[in-house]
Amino acid sequence: MSHNPVQIIARGPRAAAEAAAADIDSDVLLEGATYSILEEDEDRGIWRIDAFPTSQDEVDILTKRLAQHPDVTVKVEALADADWLAMSLSGLPPVEAGRFFVYGAHDQGRVPPNRVNLKIDAGAAFGTGHHGTTVGCLIAYDELLKRERFDRVLDVGCGTGVLAIAAARTGSSLAIGTDIDEPSVRIANENAKLNHANARFVHASGLNDIKVRAGAPYDLVFANILAPPLVALSQDIKMSLRIGGVAILSGLLRTQERRVTAAYLSRGFRLERRIHRDAWSALVLRRMA
C-alpha cells in the first residue's frame, strides 16, 4: 500500500506512555517500525513517543494501538520525504546498556569517554539498540563480562551486527555473525569497519555455514531471533558451544519463555538469568553437558 510519510507523536504521563510503548513492542506486526520514548517535560511529567511508520499498515496498527491508551494524546503529522528520513535517523536518542553506548551519526560529538561506544545508524537492518530484545542481550552480556571472558563468539540473526561488534570490541578474538537477510549482512560488515571491530558476517540461515562451523566450539552464542527458530535451532546451538559455554537468547516474548527454556533445559542447559524489557525476554543459558 502506498504510504505518505508521517510521524506519530503520542504524549501522556509516564505510566501511560510506557504502557503504550510496551504495546508497540509486543506487536509482531510493528517489528519494523522505529520509535523512541523520552521524557519531554520533566516539570509537568509529560512523556512522549515519536513513531516513524514505514507503511500505511504500520500507521493504521500504531494509531489503533495508541488509541487503546486514553491517557495518551495522539497526533499524526505529515512529513516531506526528505524530512521523514532525516527525522527517523536523528530522532533516536542513544541507548545505554551496561558498559555499552549505542549511538547514531547525529550523536557523534556526544559520546561518553568511559564506555564502549558503538556507532550504529538506523537503516534497513534491525538492531539500533532501541528494541527491548537488543538491550536485553547487551545487558546480559555486560553482566557476564564482569566475571568471564568469551574468546569465540557467534551471533545468529545479526541484523546490524551490533552484538558481534560489541563482542569484538570487548576482547573476543573471533566474532562471527549470520543473517538470512542479505542486506543486513552487508550493513553488518560495514558497521564492523566503521566501529574498528574485528567481526565478520555471512549470509546464512541459522548456523548452517562452513565458516560458522569452522569457528566452533564457541564460548558464547547470541541468538536474537523469534521463539520458533530458537526452539528449532536448540540442538545446533548446543553443538556449536563448548561445555560451559553460554547462549544469550532473545526475540521471545515473556509468554514464550517456558517453551524456549524447556527446549534448552532438556538438552542439558542451565537457566542462569532472565532479563525482561517491555514485553520481551532475554535468557542466559549455560551448556552443562
Ligand SMILES: C[S@@+](CC[C@H](N)C(=O)[O-])C[C@H]1O[C@@H](n2cnc3c(N)ncnc32)[C@H](O)[C@@H]1O
Ligand atoms: C530481532 S533481529 C536481531 C538483530 C540484532 N542481532 C539485535 O540483537 O539487535 C533478528 C534478525 O535475525 C534474522 N533471522 C531470523 N531468523 C534467522 C535464522 N534462522 N537464521 C539467521 N538469521 C535469522 C533476521 O533477518 C533479523 O535480521
